[in-house]
């Protein structure tokens with residue numbers, strides 16, 4: 263069960279539905295006969311029960327309950343099958359990276375871009391990376407404001423990557439890479455920025471400590487690193503509690519650490 267807990271919610275939800283379906287099929291094979299709606303209800307109840315066991319949050323549990331009814335309603339509906347495939351592909355392209363990595367797509371405000379800009383080191387040649395750049399707002403803004411710097415965005419979702427890539431096309435000093443942020447070597451950057459979720463923050467911190475150079479800055483939009491206080495917290499416009507948390511990286515006996 264502890265291994266399952268580490269799975270992304272989407273996979274745990276699919277597993278709950280699949281196991282519930284297997285149980286329903288087994289009961290039908292044993293000779294049980296119910297009206298169609300009762301089978302659907304049974305599927306929903308079993309899926310919810312399993313989802314609770316897999317520690318899915320209330321939103322996912324609601325989806326587990328609703329899904330069998332939705333499928334039942336659409337079963338005989340005159341919808342061409344390719345619509346489902348197209349919908350699935352569109353959702354996977356936009357949100358696929360987020361579902362698997364548990365980091366959803368949402369965007370920093372223009373105010374956050376401006377305050378991020380103020381955190382760039384002075385002078386030409388600054389190197390900035392946005393880990394999970396979404397539609398590329400921060401990278402495009404900074405690259406335009408600092409033509410002499412280098413600005414990299416890395417994004418796992420193909421559709422978001424494509425939007426960011428298009429947005430940064432006019433900026434020769436910006437690069438948008440389709441890929442996994444955990445594969446980016448952070449040692450060459452003055453400012454490393456991430457707007458992720460609470461889930462990966464401890465892992466991000468371990469990576470930053472291993473790779474970031476002395477004098478560089480790590481900035482997290484809104485999410486804290488457990489057990490490691492930032493040196494600065496800068497409120498920004500946007501959702502409630504939106505802020506930039508700033509860690510100044512310095513060398514210590516154990517490696518690169520935040521300065522006190």
Ligand SMILES: C[S@@+](CC[C@H](N)C(=O)[O-])C[C@H]1O[C@@H](n2cnc3c(N)ncnc32)[C@H](O)[C@@H]1O
Pocket residue numbers: 359360363365366367368369370392393394395396397398399400416417418419422441442443444456457458483
């Ligand atoms: C909250 S959005 C932030 C967008 C942008 N950085 C901003 O501040 O406006 C987080 C993005 O990180 C992407 N992401 C999550 N995990 C990733 C990974 N392992 N590698 C690359 N991108 C990832 C998601 O697809 C999503 O687009």
